Amino acid sequence: MNYARGSRAVECLNLDVSLRLRENNLLAGQLSSGIFRQRFSAAENLYQRNLTGHYGCVNALEFSNGGQFLASGGDDKRVLLWNIDQEVVTAQGRPEVMNETHTSNIFCLGFDTLNSHVFSGGNDDLVIQHDLATGKLLNYFSHEGPVYGLSVDRTSVHLFSVATESGEVLFYDLRLGNYEPLTVAKFRSPFNAVEFHPLNGNFLATANAKRGAMLWDLRQHKHPLCQYNYITESPSCMSVRFNCSGSLLLTLHRRLPPILFSPSSPEPVGTFYHDEYFNSCTMKSCSFAGPQDEMVVSGSDNFNMFIWRLDGVDLDAKNQWIDTPPVILTGHRSVVNQVRFNRQRCLLASSGVEKVIKLWSPFAQHGWEGSLMSPSSKPYCSRTLHNSTTDHVIQDFSSCDTDEDQVMLAFFDTLVQRELESWNTNGNHTNNDSSSSSTSSERSEELGSSLSPASEEEPPEHEDVTPNVSELSWQTHPNRIFYLIAKKRRALLQMAVKGTGGQQRSVDQLLARLNGEQKQAATHARISDWLDETHRLFGDEELPTTSAEAAARRSFDQLSRSPLQAIPQHTPEALHINYAQITRKRKLLRLHLDSRKRRRNAERNRPSDDSIEEEFESNDTDEAEEEEEEEEAGDASSTDASTDAASDDDSTSTTSMTSMEAQLSETHSSSSSCPMLVAIETNNNNQLASNNNHKAAAGAAEPVAAMDICNTESSSASTTSSSSSLQNEN
Helix, strand or coil: CCHHHHHHHHHHHCHHHHHHHHHHHHHHHHCCCCHHHHHHHHCCCCEEEEEECCCCCEEEEEECCCCCEEEEEECCCCEEEEEHHHHHHCCCCCCEECCCCCCCCEEEEEECCCCCEEEEEECCCEEEEEECCCCCEEEEEECCCCEEEEEECCCCCCEEEEEECCCEEEEEEHHHCCCCCEEEEECCCCEEEEEECCCCCCEEEEEECCCEEEEEECCECCCCCEECCCCCCCCCEEEEEECCCCCCEEEEECCCCCEEECCCCCCEEEEECCCCCCCCCCCCCEEEECCCCCEEEEECCCCCEEEEECCCCCCCCCCEEECCCCEEECCCCCCEEEEEEECCCCEEEEEECCCEEEEEECCCCCCCEECCCCCCCCCCCCCCCCCCCCCCCCCCCCCCCCCCCHHHHHHHHHHHHHHHHHCCCCCCCCCCCHHHCCCCHHHHHHHHCCCCCCCCCCCCCCCCCCCCCCHHHHHHCCCHHHHHHHHCHHHHHHHHHHHCCCCCCCHHHHHHHHHHHHHHHHHHHCHHHHHHHHHHHHCCCCCCCCHHHHHHHHHHHHCCCCCCCCCCCCCHHHHHHHHHHHHHHHHHHHHHHHHHHHHHHHHHHCCCHHHHHHHHHHCCHHHHHHHHHHHHHHHHHHHCCCCCCCCCCHHHHHHHHHHHHHHHHHHHHCHHHCCCHHHHHHHHHHHHHHHHHHHHHHCCCCCCCCCCHHHCCHHHHHHHHHHHHHHHHC
16 A cells, blocks of 8 residues: 555544644644744754653653653663643652662653553563553563664554664554564564554554665565665664654664654655764663754763754755754763654753753743853763773662762763774774664663773874864863764764765765864864964064964974974964065075175275274264264165165275174173173174165265165064174174
């Protein structure tokens, strides 16, 4: 039977569908342009509140039909029932506890359509049916392995299905009592999730650890009705979820962001992407959200929640790349596993490694924290990460402690870091898929042997490591998990591109764009901290502006360079300045060499020493210095301006030059006791070299157009010193 034809036939006959259509029409007519959708569409953040009552990790969440109740279960083996209307307005934290407890961790929950029963499945191979009014045990169903997924048919009060670690998908009808259930599928690999179609109970969507996402028809279940896009690099699917009308299916694969499908097509509608999103270490879920299912929500291993909007997505197209910026919700202090949306109360619920459940709302209420229009000032968890953990995690719930468990946080901190460090695209990995996708304490013990204390050395680089993400750039990331995700960005991006189906995209172009955006955003967000660290390393010197320049500056300071040695790399603006400095140094050196040559030629033809001494004594020192400054100010500009030749007596030129040399030699000998004269000496000597050069060439000197004497840099000091020493030798 054709899927689309069957859905339309059932839609016309099902009373539940008619009621839902009326509800949706009412919602569309009164609220589509009203407060619910408006606030969600404009939200950059959400208000949040914690529900405290569990003694361990919270692995399962489920809202009742109508949204009045929230059921939760976790490592403490208990099923708690929360009255949402009371918890929204009060902070009492007094949920009802179901009488019957499991003997191990709880993984999945489900309400029947009348809200009379709640089902729970867990690591003890059992599904327990609880009476919602009294909390008593009604029935239990045993299996050959742990129960990972559970779904109740929304069109019937008697039907539910389970997914087991033993590779079975089983279908139960409560009207038949205790009997052998119908085996819909049986594989060697575990099934992680199962979901009934919301309008037609004949169709099931499943998530398998090796076979990915599939759609089944209960009437013809020998083979799957549809095998959704199989991703060779990441076949493990951990969650499937229909929207309220069953027109869209959301899947979540390990190490991949959510992928959107039309249930009748194996090709994806689109893949959602964000460079900070990562899921691998625990069993996670995804969900639609919003009054009209216009959003997609999933938790991440970096402790954040991501909300992508469907605005602008063509639901009739295929293989779209959806990388519009999501809303990032912060507040969790460890890995976020489960997310569910309450359409009637307009609430999100999330849970994970922590003992708390978080409620999220677009409305400000008493006792709630956060904002709607202002994103979090710190889009990450600010607590310090643990880098090591014990080999085994043993949880003791006898103390009924609801405080934060630092041992469990340390275990999963280390688990996420080891997962990122050891994984590469060649398939080499220290942990297997099944062992790294659960929050149970038993599986934690299995993982404990592979979690040795953190090594101080970086793992060897692989081809899948993102370029330009080195230890020099770790300061631009909030913590080590963000940094390791950035190092694996190329590999994660390649897998996400393959998840879109046959569409060919340039990974290098996407990566270059993402690296540029991420680098700019991260650098501007945390530039002050980075500059503080740089200032500590380099003191009051000119601060570098890039990590590459910082490394070059560090090595540059360790070497003793000559004045004309090569200058390390700088930014483009600094390179322009350095080029001008090098040009000026070359001009000064050329002038110095020319002046030496001219002096030697002049010394061969100059008068005797006696006449020079007599002439030197006859000149007044103060008047000579004033004449020097006037002549030097005019003659120094002759390096860039055209020179007008004027004739003068050779003996006068030689006498003036010798007189100035004697004065400068005398000044240089006493400059150590007067620091203020150093700069004057430098300028005078350079100007003298330029003056002598042009006087010797023309035979006489005459004032020319003035040039800015500030062009002479402090780097000419070495040239001046060498010039003075040569004068002394002569």
